[in-house]
Amino acid sequence: MSIKLGPNRYGKAETRLVHVVRDGPVHHIKDINVSTSLSGDMESAHLTGDNAAVLPTDTQKNTAYAFARKHGVGQIEEFALLLARHFVGSQPTIHHARVEIQEYAWSRGGPHSFVREGGEVRTCVVHHDRDGGDSVVSGLTDLVVLNSTGSEFHGYIVDEYTTLPPTTDRILATAVTARWRHTGETASYGKSYEQVRQCLLEAFADTHSLSLQQTLYAMGERALGACPEICEIRLAMPNKHHFLVDLSPFGLDNDNEVYFAADRPYGLIEGSVLRGDAPGAGFAWE
Template structure:
């Protein structure tokens, strides 16, 4: 039997970075979780234990902190590109770098006081290789949304195990995970993020839903229509079930007012929406 080394990469996971900008008495905060992953001429380290081609994961961690100190942290996509290009361009044995960043939001409580925002987390994944090719995928996760009406679900398959009753009025709740691919260079990732986020919110609120799949598509379609800088969006949307509680044992009616919010099991709806002329994704989704 003959075996060989397959695709591989290594890096430093979940580097916690907080960058404070002191603008006189007013401070600004960037709170990030950075993960780096490198690949290249790594056969020797796997096959013989020769570490000559390896940039230690500790060095990758230190680079994150050093570049944050030297260049600051603006938009997370720009910082991720800075890191990825630095790893590839500074080390001949590194051919490809992947940098993933989650950003945690803080609301201002005073000039130098902040309250952690419990809302969604902004994300990005950046790739850069030795041929000079880069890709940027922006996104968000844990965007919790709910419509208390305007949602139906009926006309589905009924088999021997079906107990779910059709409904023309239900609570629709989800926690959106969205990632969108940029068609090319995006001059202002911050403004683009806000536009896409607003499109997702508007489409969720404004769509009379006959299925969560329909709502997912409407959200993706709205983002692509309004944001020419992106060419594809992928969405994962759990159906956070809300079941009307039977209050009849207590002699009480329940006109879709009292619900049990079930955290599991849950339906999970996933899908992508893309332009017909979207360029090849390459390594963007890896």
């Protein structure tokens, strides 16, 4: 029986980094979580314990801190590319670097006072390969949205286990996770992020939904139509079910007013929307 080492990588997960820019009395803050992962000529580390090809994960952590001081953070995609290119370019044994960053938003409460926002988290995953170049995937998680009407669900398969009644008026709520792939380096990742986010929100609000799948496609289609710098968007949208409460035992009716918000189990709708000529469509983004 033949046994061999398969694909492998290693790195430093979730390096918490806060960068403060002190512009006189007015300060600016970037709060991020950085995960780095490297691969290349690492066989000896696995097979014999020889670490000569290994850049320690502690060094990867320190590099993130040092680069924040030397270069600032700016747009998370640009910071991730800077790190990824450094690891591959500075070490001959490292052929591929993956850098993932989450950014946590703070709103200004004063010149040097901030309030942590409770909304979505901005994300990016960057790959840099010695031979294959760069790929940049931006995104967000936990964008919680709700339509109190304008959603239906009927005409589905009914079998002996189906108990769900059809409806022509329901609450539609979800927490959107979206990731979109750039066709190349984008002039302004921040502007692109805001535009995609706005498209997602507008399409969710504007679509009279016959299914969450239909809404997912409308959101992706709106983003691609408005943003030529992206070629594919992937969405994961859990259906945050809201069930009407039966108030008849109390002599009360319930005309779509009082709901129980269930947290689990939930339907999970996932899908991609892409341009027909999107390069590398369907490749793994992880």
